[in-house]
């Protein structure tokens with residue numbers, strides 16, 4: 356029985372890695388690191404715990420619904436999607452393959468060690484690498500981009516504007 | 524002795540419970556009204572990037588409001604129904620106590636937000652300065668809440684702080700740009716300070732419910748107040764704006780439900796639809 360549940364749980368993780376973030380469709384919710392826990396209670400009942408990237412992330416409702424749909428299709432009858440806030444999501448939760456996918460998609464992945472968020476380093480800016488030509492010669496255009504989780508940059512070398520998946 | 528303790532416990536527990544609900548609604552109302560005011564800039568920002576910045580900030584506030592209302596609703600649902608309805612101070616009895624009924628079915632005198640947040644946006648300088656004052660206050664308060672014995676409150680604070688840091692930085696940069704900018708931008712920033720400063724004293728004039736639920740005493744409140752003032756003055760110095768001190772008199776009342784006329788207009792706009800069409804869905 357234990358084996359069966361473990362087996363099912365790994366299959367569920369597989370399934371969840373097919374659910375994409377509607378705002379950054381190149382990333383799955385597993386790449387993004389917002390699935391915190393999968394708990395199969397029995398053959399019919401399951402609880403998936405997720406955490407939002409931002410408090411006001413409008414994608415959370417869509418994501419919950421998509422999780423529900425794939426799991427109902429898989430055969431579960433009772434699907435519970437719970438939201439937790441702590442520990443708060445940070446970009447460290449994003450998988451390495453997720454960061455590679457972002458870059459290939461044209462969005463600069465978050466830097467591993469963040470400085471911009473610390474209030475005492477108020478004036479400091481990070482060097483963000485251009486996802487197109489890999490130059491570090493870039494400038495911040497706006498701290499807020501097309502969605503809450505991105506900032507807008509421009510490359511000074513290839514002149515292309517790009518999104519940066521900002522730190523958290 | 525033991526019997527006496529048992530008799531006093533429920534009353535104490537009830538007071539603590541009431542303080543927590545009031546405090547959560549206060550935090551939620553602050554967030555919702557800030558979010559609403561910021562969202563009024565949608566389509567009116569001076570340039571596209573700043574328009575987007577303000578709507579993103581609005582979204583953060585509304586998201587935080589939802590977290591606080593949801594937590595309050597969850598606690599209220601555990602109480603006997605009569606008591607829960609009285610604590611939330613509904614205007615219309617809701618079918619169920621949810622984040623939506625808490626936002627939409629309470630009147631202005633049940634709202635507990637600071638007066639500062641309900642003031643009209645005014646010009647760009649006033650809007651920026653309001654966000655600057657408020658975000659810095661929240662940053663300091665929420666750092667305190669990280670240690671709160673209510674773990675869900677601590678978790679919401681932890682999550683919100685990540686967003687607040689961006690608001691603090693963004694608004695601080697604008698305070699510097701305007702203060703140390705052109706004659707006109709400086710003039711407008713000085714006017715904004717004159718207009719808003721009488722409202723910041725309310726931040727640190729803590730109600731009993733804040734003291735209880737946020738686990739604050741007079742010493743820790745004083746420390747918050749000093750930290751906040753130092754932070755503001757540090758940025759003002761960089762912005763070549765005059766150093767501020769707390770006056771003896773300030774506007775207050777919002778946290779106890781006594782509001783300016785502006786809140787009624789906000790609620791009329793915000794609550795019209797759910798009150799006219801109960802249980803309407805998208």
Ligand SMILES: [Zn+2]
Pocket residue numbers: 485486487488489490510511512513514515
């Ligand atoms: Zn480039």
